[in-house]
Amino acid sequence: xxxxxxxxxxxxxxxxxxxxxxxxxxxxxxxxxxxxxxxxxxxxxxxxxxxxxxxxxxxxxxxxxxxxxxxxxxxxxxxxxxxxxxxxxxxxxxxxxxxxxxxxxxxxxxxxxxxxxxxxxxxxxxxxxxxxxxxxxxxxxxxxxxxxxxxxxxxxxxxxxxxxxxxxxxxxxxxxx
Numbered sequence: 001x002x003x004x005x006x007x008x009x010x011x012x013x014x015x016x017x018x019x020x021x022x023x024x025x026x027x028x029x030x031x032x033x034x035x036x037x038x039x040x041x042x043x044x045x046x047x048x049x050x051x052x053x054x055x056x057x058x059x060x061x062x063x064x065x066x067x068x069x070x071x072x073x074x075x076x077x078x079x080x081x082x083x084x085x086x087x088x089x090x091x092x093x094x095x096x097x098x099x100x101x102x103x104x105x106x107x108x109x110x111x112x113x114x115x116x117x118x119x120x121x122x123x124x125x126x127x128x129x130x131x132x133x134x135x136x137x138x139x140x141x142x143x144x145x146x147x148x149x150x151x152x153x154x155x156x157x158x159x160x161x162x163x164x165x166x167x168x169x170x171x172x173x174x175x176x177x
Contacts, residue, residue: 078165
């Protein structure tokens with residue numbers, strides 16, 4: 001239970017119930033992470049649109065995105081997101097616990113190709129020390145074949161995760177994975 005009142009799947013109504021139906025269809029349940037957003041149905045709708053966008057992203061892979069979320073959350077000490085994304089890497093991406101531990105210890109250990117690893121390291125730089133990002137950082141990503149839209153989407157994903165971490169930590173979301 002979080003510190004604020006949210007709607008469960010059983011008591012959701014209106015737009016929240018409609019969005020929960022979509023979430024249920026996609027994930028088989030409505031995780032606490034999304035139930036927290038039901039405190040403000042507009043934010044729930046925006047969160048679900050954002051998640052849906054990245055689930056269908058043509059260039060940013062699931063393992064890359066889950067690794068970004070896990071490592072950004074690790075820095076923000078959001079235990080919910082670290083654990084949730086670690087579990088997703090194991091369950092959906094086929095990583096093992098040792099691989100996940102190695103990634104947490106050093107992002108360079110992520111079993112991603114060179115292109116995706118460069119994006120991962122860029123996003124971590126953009127969330128940890130955004131003022132240190134240079135035109136050369138962007139040029140290097142472009143040279144690997146990333147479009148400006150992909151670069152923006154990667155950085156936006158990391159930045160949004162920082163905001164979500166703050167909300168989860170503020171309202172004491174319970175682990176449900």
